[in-house]
Every structure is written in structure tokens, then in C-alpha cells.
Amino acid sequence: MSHARITIDRDYTIADVPRRLFGSFVEHMGRCVYTGIYEPGHPQADERGFRKDVLSLVKEMGPTVIRYPGGNFVSGYLWEDGVGPAADRPVRIDGAWHTIETNAFGLHEFVDWAKEADVEIMEAINLGTRGVEEARALVEYANHPGGTYWSDLRRKNGAADPFDIKLWCLGNELDGPWQIGHKTAAEYGRLAQETAKAMKLVDDSIELVAVGSSNRGMPTFGTWEHTVLTHAYDEVDYISMHAYYQEHDGDAESFLAEAVEMDAFIEGVVATIDAVKAAGKHTKQVDISFDEWNVWYQSGLDTEDQPHQVSKSWRTHPRLIEDTYSVTDAVVVGTFLNSLLRHGDRVRIANQAQLVNVIAPIRSEEGGAAWRQSTFWPFERMARLARGQILRLAVSSSQISTKRYGDVDAVDAAATWDEETGRLVVFVANRSLEESNDLTVDLRGLGNLRVTNAETLTIPEDGDRFTANLESAPDSVRMVPLPGAEIVDGAVRASLPPLSWSVIELEVARS
Template identity: 85%
Template sequence: MADARITIDRDFTIADVPRRLFGSFVEHMGRCVYTGIYEPGHPQADERGFRRDVLELVREMGPTVIRYPGGNFVSGYRWEDGVGPVGDRPRRIDGAWHTIETNAFGLHEFVDWAREADVEIMEAINLGTRGVEEARALVEYSNHPGGTYWSDMRRRNGAEDPFGIKLWCLGNELDGPWQIGHKTAAEYGRLAQETAKAMKLVDDSIELVAVGSSNRGMPTFGTWEHTVLTHAYDEVDYISMHAYYRELDGDAESFLAEAVEMDAFIDGVIATIDAVKAAGKHTKQVNISFDEWNVWDFDRYNNEEEAAIAAAGWREHPRLIEDTYNVTDAVVVGTFLNSLLRHGDRVHIANQAQLVNVIAPIRSEQGGAAWRQTSFWPFERMARLARGRVLQLAVSASQIATKQYGDVDSVDAAATFDEETGRVVLFVANRSLESANDLTVDLRGFDGLRVVGAETLTIPEGGDRFTSNLETTPDAVHMVPLSAAEVVDGSVRATLPALSWSVIELA
């Protein structure tokens, strides 16, 4: 039996919980849009083709903001193709994913869908093959009331009122050689600066996200952020981060510790932002949009799936990276959410990629059912329960040896305190594959709290760490009661099962 002690002090907080931290991502990729959120003719589709069963799961999961329409897709996308009468919209080759884009679903459809889902839109613009004029026009089309060329076109296309999109991404992963329109940091930094200026001349209330490194392993990581922000610091509000993690060669211990890598990645980007701020004598604060993150077996995609899709020729919405998540993956996702919450003072936006079918917490079948993957549960619980202020924790725990990160804490945790309701919520993972963990949480400055809820996601009876939710067994893995959690002499006592992510609510 391992053990851990966490100290929580009411007076030691990090930041208000950023509600945009619980974001997701819809890209025109694979079956995320077509047969995911949109499938005319499905028994659950409404008159607009929106799948109501998927919408219900999205509302339950609780994302607050959704990035759209890409991703790699956006770097070759003409936004004008997705507006106007559907019958007049062109079919286009999408070089990013080697597919045919029908444009049956575009900007107006997504705005309508986002309103149904009660989410904020984070719109990405194409700075791969396009530039300043196209971006400026899209802001005018979306946000200007009327009386101009682009805003009147929106009104003719059926939207009298502006869409009011406030959050915009200045391109996607343009540091990557795989990206259509790949650029050097200096090329992109100047383009981002001038595009941002032009967009804000149309609507000065918008917030802009500059492209950061596609991952920490990029050879230009650090220098890319420094160069881009040296050009565009005063014009942008955030710089992006992207990261995907997977279990490599059965090394589950290192995989379960990947939040250590995420922490280091975030800290490195913060350091670069602050170095540019100091050197440029800037007064404003640029923060972070971690607008792509998840577990993804990208080796399988690179080695198998990509070649198979290319060999099959140009098709509409083929199956693409539809990873099936298991218990281990869900616990890791929970630790990533913990990491993002711990950095809530600087990470103000985060988007789990993607929402449906494509490395997603929600799966659906064409003409069939929709269901929750294992990774659905940590996101849903944190999005719903994390309120108020992020608490600063002191953690002391037994150690687990890993090949990639050395010795790491057996527990990973984050917590929030809502002063209005008096509720404290602790999110805690036990990384150990074999040992339960006796947890003690010392509560300082909190009087009279008791446990009002305690749940865990762990290996189900009769299962193992690879147990997944499938269409035939959609509820194999879900949150279950965490037994014997209680407050004793001002401290929380609980036993965390091996390989688990748990939520303890106190009020």
C-alpha cells in the first residue's frame, strides 16, 4: 500500500478557474463533422441534420468553447466555400487529410450547432495559403452588423444578426513542415502581426491566438515562440500549444507520468513569453491557449493509417484516427486536466482534440448509436465541478520509477475552492498500476467540511487496464463510488484504487 499527503490552505490560491480551459475541437477531418455532429437522414437527426444523440452527449460533457474548422484542414480552406446555398457550394480536395470536402457543413451550420450545444466558438483562419485580406473579410462577414459587402452577404445567406465570434486562431501549426503553407518563424511572425492588426481594425473586441510550437520536440521549439512574439506581442492575446501523448512499447509507467512532460512544456512556454515581455518592455500579458491536447497513438497513424488512406484514393470523410480509449488512457487524460488546472494563472484556454470520433471522448456510428469513451468522464467531471479559485497544493507521495521521467509522485492532483458555495473539489490520480494509495488531505483554513461526494474511475470488476467502452458495451468503464472517503479531525482520508482518477467533493 502506497501513501500520499496533500496539504490545502484556503489562503494559497493560483487563479480563478478559467472556464475556457474546458474546450474541445471540431475539425473537418475523418468523421468528426460528417456522421459525427452532422448526419442528415440519421434517426436522431433534426431538420438541420444535427445528430441529437451526439448533441445530448456534448451538453453532458460540458465543453465551454470549441475550436473550428481545424487543424491542418484550415491551412488549405477557403471559408467562402462553406457559406451560401448548400447546392452551390464547391467540392474541394483537402490535401491535409487526402479527402474530398463537400462543404455541406460550413460556418453558418457550425454557428447554429454551437448555439444548440451552448458553446463559444473559437474560429481558426487560414494563414497557410491565404492571408490578411481573407482574414479581415471573415471577421467582417462574421461580426459586422450590416451595410458592408461581407456583412450584407451574411445577411443574404440567412443570418441577419452578427455571429459575434470573439476568439480567433491565427492559423495552425505553421512551424511544421507537414503544414500546407509552412513558414519560418520570422515569416509567420510578420504575417500574424499584420493579420492581427487588420482583423482588429474591423472588430477591436476580438481576442487572437498566435501559433506556437506544434510540440515540445520540434527543433525550433522556444526560438519559434520567441521570434513570433517579438514581432506580434502587442497584437495578440495568446500563443498556442499543441501536444499529443501515447504509451510507447508498453511502458505504462512513463505514459502515466506524461503530465510531468506537460507541466514542463507549459513552464517553458511561460518562460519564453515572459522573456519577450521583459525584453520588449511590454505592459500587457500574453497567456497560453493549449488548443490541441490528447492521448493519440500517432505512430499507428503515421505507419499504417496514412498510407492506407492515400492508397484508397480521394474519399469523403473516411475513418481517421478513431482511437479506442481504455482505463489507462482515461487516467492519463485526468492527469492532463489536472496539469492544465494547476496552470490556470497562465493557461486560459485549452481544447481537447477532438470532440467526436477523431481521437475523441464521444464516438458515433453512421446510422447507429453514439456513446461515451473512457476519456469522457474526467473531462465531464472537471468541467462541471471545477469552480471558483484554483488552489495551490503541497503534495508528498511515495514514488514510482519511470524510464522517461525518473522517479515521480504516485499521485497527481489539482483542487478548486468556490467561496460562494463553500465547496472544495479535489481531483486526484493514483498512477500506480498495482498499489492502492492511502491518501490524507490536510485542510487548513476550512472549518466544518464533510465529504458530500466521492467517485473514481478505475479498472472495473472483471476487467483490466485495457478495458474500453465500445458500441456493444458502452458503459463498461464509468465513474463509480469511492468508498470510505471521510473527514477525520480536519483531514480527508481516502483509499485510492490502483490506476485511478478520483473526485472528492467537500462542503
């Protein structure tokens, strides 16, 4: 039995919980849109073609903001193709994913779907093959009330009221040689600066996200952010981060510790932002939009079933990177959510990529069922329960040894305190593959609390760490009661199962 102690003091807070931290991502890639959120003719489709079974799961999961329409796709996308009568829209090739885009689903459809899902839209613009004028025109089309060419075209296309989209991405991963329209940092920085100025001249209430490094391993990481922000600091509000992780060669211990790398990545970007701020004598604060993150098994990407660059056939919404997620993956995703929450003072937006089918917490089959993957559960619990203030924790834990990160804490945790409701929620992972962890949570300045609920996601009795939810067995991995969590001598005591992500809910005991 391993041991861990977490000390919580209500006066030691990090920031308010940013509701945009619980975002997701819908890209015109694979089956995320077509047969994912949109499938006319499906038994569960409404009159607009929106799959109600998928929509129900999206509402249950609780994303607050969704980035659209890409991703690599957006760097070759003509937004005008996705407006107007569907029968008149052109069919195009998508070079990013080597597929055919029908444009049956576009901006108006996504706005309508987002209203149904009760999510904020985070619209991405094409700065790969396009530039200032196309971006300016899209803001006018989406947000201007009327009386101009582009706003009147929106009205003609059936939307009398503006879409009022407040959050915009200035392109996608343009530091990457794989990206259509790849640019140097200086080229992109100047383009982002001028595009941002033009967009805000149309609507000065919008918020803009500049493209950061595609991952921490990019050879230009750090210098890219510094150069881009040196140009565009005063014009943008956020800079983006992207990161994907996977288990390599059966090294589960290092995989379970990947949140250590995520912590370091975030802190490195924060340092760069603040260095530019200081050097430029800026007064405003630029924060982080971690607008792509997830577990993604990229080995075997270029295969017949998972075509990327090598596919010789152009197909319409083929299966692309439809990873099946296990118990292990869900625990890792839980630690990523913990990391994002711990850095909520600077990471103000985050989007798990993607929402449906494509490396997603929700899966669906064409003409068939929709179900929750294992990774659905930590996202749903944190999106629903994290309220109020993020608490700064002191964690003392037994260690586990990893090849990539050395010794790391077996226990990874985050917590929130809602003064208004008197509710404390602790999110805690046990990274150990074999040992339970005897947890003590020392509560300071929090009064007379009682445990109201305790749940865990762990290996099911009849499974192993690779157990996953499948269409034929959609409930194999789920949150189950965590027995024995209780208050003893003013502290929370619990036994965390091996390989688990748990939630302990407490509230002030009412006399």
C-alpha cells in the first residue's frame, strides 16, 4: 500500500475555474461531422440531419466551447463553400486529409447545431491559403447586423440575426511543414497581426487566438511563440498550444506520467509570453488556448484503414484515427484534465480533440448506435463538477519510477472550492499499476465538511487495463462508487485503487 497526503487550504487559490477549459473540437475530418454529429436519414436524425443520439451524449458530456472547422482542414478551406443552398455548394478535394468534402454541412448548420448543444463557437479561419480580406469578410458575414454585402448575404441565406461569434483562431499549426500554407514565424506573425487588426475593425468585441507551436518537440518551439508575439502581442488575446500523447512500446509507467510533460509545456509557454510582455513593456495579459489535446495513437496512421499522406484514393468521410480508448487512456486523460485545471490562471481555454469518432470520447456508427468511450467519463465529471475557485494543493506522495520522467508522484490531483454552494471537489489519479494508495486529504479553513459522493474509474473486476467500451459492450468502463471515503479527524480518508481516476465530492455539513 502506497501513501499520499494532500493539504488543502481554502485561502490558497489559483484562479476562478475558466468555463472554457472544458472545450472540444469538431473538424471536417474523417467521420467527426458526417455520420458523427450530422447524418440525414439516420433513425435518430432530426429534420436538419443532426443525430439526436449523439447530441444527447454531447449535452451529457458538457463541453462549453467547440472549435470549428479545423484543424489542418481549415488551412485549405473556403468558408464561402459552406454557406447558401446546400444543393449549390461545390464539392472540393481536401488536401489535408486526402478526402472529398461535399460541403453539405457548413457554417449555418454548425451554428444551428451549436445552439442545440448549448455550446460557444470557436471559429477558425484559413491563414494557410488565404489572408486578411477573407478573414475580415467572414467576421462581417457572421457578426455584422446587416446593410452590408456580407451581412446581407447571411440574411439572404436564412440567418436574420448575427451569429455573434466572439472567439476566433487565426489559422492552425502554421509552424508545421505538413500544413497547407506553412509559414515561418516572422511570416505568420506579421500576417496574424494584420489579420487581427482587420477583424477587430469589423467587430472590436471578438477575442483572437494566435497559432503557437504544434507540439513541444517542434524544432522552433519557444522561438516561434516569441517571434509571433513580438509582432502580434497587442492584437491577440491568446496563443495556442497543441499536444498529443500515446503509450510507446508498452511503457505504461511513462505514459501515465505524461501530465508531467504537459505541466512543463504549459509553464514554458507562460514563460515565453511573459518574457515578450516584459520586453515590449505591454500592459495587457496574453493567456493560453490549449485548443488541441488528447491521447492519439499515431503509429499506423498511414495505412489503408487510416490513410493520411499515402492514400491514393479520394474518399468521402472515411474512417480516420478512430482510436478505441482503454482504462489506461481514461486515467491519463484524467491527469491531463488535472493539469489543465491546475494551470487555469493562464490556460483559459482548452479543447479536447475531437468530439465524435476522430480520437473522440463519443463514438457512433453510420446508421447505428452511439456510445461513450472510457475517456468520456473524466471529462464529463470535471466539466460538471469543477466550479468556483481552483485550489493550490500541497501534495506529498509515494513515487513511481518511469523511463522518460524519472521518479514521479503516484498521486496526481486538482481541486475546486465553490464558496457560494459550500462544495469542495477533489479530482485525484493513482498512477500506480499495481498498488492501491492510502490517501489523506488534510482540510484547512474549510469548516465542517461531509463526503457526499465518491466515485472512481478503474479496472473492472472482469477486465484489465486494456478494457474499453465497444458498440457491443458500451458500459464496460464507467465511473463506479469509491467505497470507504470518509471524514476521519477532520481529514478525508480514502483508498485509491491501482490505475484509477477518482472524484471525491464534499460539502459543508448543515446543522
